[in-house]
Amino acid sequence: MKLFKLRGGVHPEGWKGLAAERAIRVLPLPERLFVPLQQHVGAPAQPLIKVGEHVLKGQIIGASQGFISAPVHASTSGRIVAIGDYTAAHPSGLAAPTVTIESDGEDRWLETDSPSDPFSLLPEEIAAAVGAAGIVGLGGATFPSAVKLNLSRKNNVRTLIINGGECEPYITCDDRLMRERASDIIEGVRLIRYAVGAVDVMVGIEENKPAALASMRAAAAGTEVQVIAVPAMYPMGWDKQMIRALTGREVPADGRSADIGVLVHNVATAYAVRDAVRFGRPLVSRLVTVSGGAVAEPGNLEVPIGTLVETLFQYCGGFSEKPARMVLGGPMMGIELFTAAVPVVKGTSGVLALTAREIGSTQASPCIRCSSCVRACPVGLLPLEMAAHIRAGDSNAAVSRGLKDCIACGCCSFVCPSHIPLVHYFNFAKGELMEQERGKLKQEATRKLADERIARTQRIERERQEAAEKRKAAREAREFAAKQAALQTTTEVA
Amino acid sequence: MSEYLLLLLSTALVNNVVLVKFLGLCPFMGISKKMDTALSMGLATTFVITFTTAGSWLLEHWLLMPLGIEYLRILTYILVIAAVVQFTEMVIRKVSPPLYQVLGIYLPLITTNCAVLGLPLLNVQEKSGFAVSLIGGFGSSVGFTLVLVLFAGMRERIALASVSSTFAGAPIAFITAGMLALAFMGFAGLVPH
Amino acid sequence: MNAIAHSPHAHAPISVNRVMALVMLALTPATLFGFWLYGWPAINVWVMSLLAALLGEALVLRLQQRAVRPVLMDGSGLLTAWLLALSLPPWAPWWIAVLGSLFAVIISKQLYGGLGQNPFNPAMAARVMLLISFPMEMTTWVAPAPLGSIHAPGWLEGLAVTFTGSQVDGMASASLLGHVKTEFTRGIGLEQALSGYYAPLDALLGSRAGSLGETAALFLLAGGLFLMFKRIITWHAPVAMLIGVVVPALIFSAVSPAHYAGPLYHLLSGGLMLGAFFIITDPVTSPNTATGQFIFGLGCGLLTWIIRTWGGYPEGVAFAVMLMNAATPIIDHYVKPRIYGRNRKGVSMSIEPLKKES
């Protein structure tokens, strides 16, 4: 199969060996789980339970709100002990609405009936099952999967691409999943294909994962699923990059992949879809890579959603040395954690404890305009110019240079010889612009309110005047009548 | 033909109106903060200079010289310049209000751009013919536009640089202009006189 | 609590210091060859340039109350002075080297805010300034006198040449480009001017009069290839510059060989090799994109050839580089990479409705 030419990208040190060669282990059930109500893109889920209530594993505890949203389920059986704010896995360290479950140790599933043959279901029913299971993009985007399925079916998507590109260094959970549970993934892939009515199915896996390629090829043999090796580079796991590599087409900047007839899902998502459709089991656990130079025994764990990150590190033997930085996600796009007491969510692919040596120098020096960042950018932006304008306080100039197309992949910061935090600049500017946007919307709304108020006060004033005039006229009429009457009486008297 | 081409080259590059003759420095410093504006200003000035060199030559040879009133030269030239600038201003205001806003006071000030008056006067001094005056004027204004745009590009970049406060703004702009003039010295001798 | 660090949490093993060090390493063979060729005075000029750059930069940083050490340690000032020294006449008086270096690091670099913010290449700006201000000193060349040969001045004599301006008899010579230009102005044809004066092999190996670092074309080429191999520079600008010189030279020398020199003459003379591989690849003053760099290089080459052929100065590399430096922001303004999912103008690719499958 011919692959298409890609642009930009970098080749960071992989560090995959730390965790990739050890089989998946199941984390023993923690005592408490902290399940945030928003683990996806879109509106947060609405809590459906009360404190003190007992829930079963897989029971819905937060309902989907609106079109782009996803429900949240209990990750184990137990008692709800709190519904309130808890530190979120977010760089701000702010709290988010979270449901705390105290495990009863039984880990009992909610009884559900599941179809004997999932392929006998209607495509709509599969999408509904995926939606009810709370499945979101597990590659990290956390976009509700059912929304994508429905959209793709309506758009007559022809090509289904399954993204097995795991380009972040250290992270190997998808690699392990493909090695150990290939046939389950393939079944999930075929279910997705059936649900959207796609014709071609391609699984793109980077060529630096020969074991995963071999097991996936073996599992896909005899099915309509094609397993294709793609070049190993970062960011190969960017869905649009995968689309370009496999189809040679680009997703329009203002559109979605469905606009060019392509649907992309992650391998882990496909696996979760199979669980949801075949067994009626919602997404309550996921594979998480625990790795980094400071972790004693790196590996991949199957973890209930809501487990604290510190529990994962403890299970992996604690730290062999004091980590310089703890990271949620991969080193290229992950976020630094200032506390390990934050819960694992649906989008968490890994937790890392990195040593100072692995992070490398962070001391920034002036930009020498070497344009390494321009060559590395997979999108085709000019990071150095955008950052220079943002630094000078002109974020709008950065927008006209493509800030909104930036995917924050980190390639530019990675290669910068001056160690300039380019992506940090971009995220700052995006936040600033978003705030301005919100301000503008509010301004428009308040202007409308002000106009309405002015109109209303004028109307009231006018009405009052009219009323006053009416009263005056009435009084005059009355007085006139009285006078007339008086006149009449006098004449009568006279 | 090649003579005119050389004239064009000579007036645009070798004897650049800004960097070699030091005419028109006011808009050169004033309207060179943004590349797009600089280009528009350059084009407006090109229009004005081309027309005034032609117009003033005609007046010189058909009006002033026959009547023997050369002493009114500067007065009449300024009359022509002012009229052409006024006309340009009206056109720009109609065609592109934002540009009109951006050029602001510099648009009427083309009138006092010494290059606009200087070039016709130099033509008289050198007793140039009509074609030479016209092409010389056009070449000079193209050279003006060229350095204005080059300079604006560099100033856009310098605006982002962390120039120390002592030199920020006009001082560093003047230093840059000096360096640009150094670079243009390379064209010296390119066109034999 | 420390501020939370933004991603990425990994970094490529590269730094500004390393880039500068590699460029200096690539310059070393050509420099050593120049030292050998022109003896002690050349070494003095080189040392004076570097010293002046360091001291000048330190002084300015002190005045601006900025930290001195990290800036001096990044090596950019040294590299600038090194490149300048290579473009000076090897027997230039000491004050030429000092003045040039100070102009380069103070006026053309630090006034703009230091590394990465100067619009003009500091070494070339300094060279142009010197050439215009001191044409005598800047065009007094000497014939090569390799260290150890009979004519070579000893160490003390070398000091005398650099610091008191004493000239060793019989050493004055003209550079190739200068010689041809002079002969042209005297009305002597190219063939005659070149006879006995120009041998391509000598030019290739550099044993002829010229500035300190420009004569060793082969070593400079090797250094440039080394930098490309190390991915410090890309091929676009250098190759384009060579094309920009060779193509017009080829065409014009074919049409009129008596008036126009051939490509080999242009390639191996003057500062072309130094310019192509070490000057125009300066990232600060060249465009961002590969296409932009190609245009930039092509412009440098063409202007070099035009100034050499028709201009008043015998050598045009420095002028050409400065002129194209001035045009760099405009090139960057118009030549930008295409953004994913957009066309060249930045408009989103069209979203065509998919055809219904029957």
Next chain:
Amino acid sequence: MITALTSLTILGAILGLILGVAARVFRVEGNALVAELVDILPGSQCGQCGFPGCAGAAQALAEGRAPVTLCPPGGRAVAIALAAKLGVDADVSGVQDSVPMIAEVREELCIGCTRCFKVCPTDAIMGAAQQIHSVFREACTACGKCEEVCPTESVKLQPVPVTLHAWYWNKPVTQTMQTVAA
């Protein structure tokens, strides 16, 4: 003398004629600028700029009587937009966005006098006489009028609390090496 006078007069007359015709051909209707400026301004008619309402401010801006940094509620964003529209180089770096504020009613102090309710230009305060008032957050522009009229200092402008949704990365601290090395 006569020749000079006549020739200049005729020349002036001809040029004047041309310009007169051009002025008719290239006539510009009205001043669209003011309307565009009004659109940029917040429109809450708060009067903090010292001009009577946003339309007055726009008029002043168009005539160059006011700086683009005149609008406190608009902050940096509006200043930048105004500068771009007017084509002036405004030093907006000085206009720091004040921390976003919002009016809050301290319920223990509110006596339900309805004065704030009456002055609010955007109807952001809800309540009736003798009832504790409350602020409709989305509509409050933090103009401060309610704060002025409140007899019990119950209404106060408070910084808007940062939420997870509104949080964003701070601007990176650049290493300009502005300190003298020890």
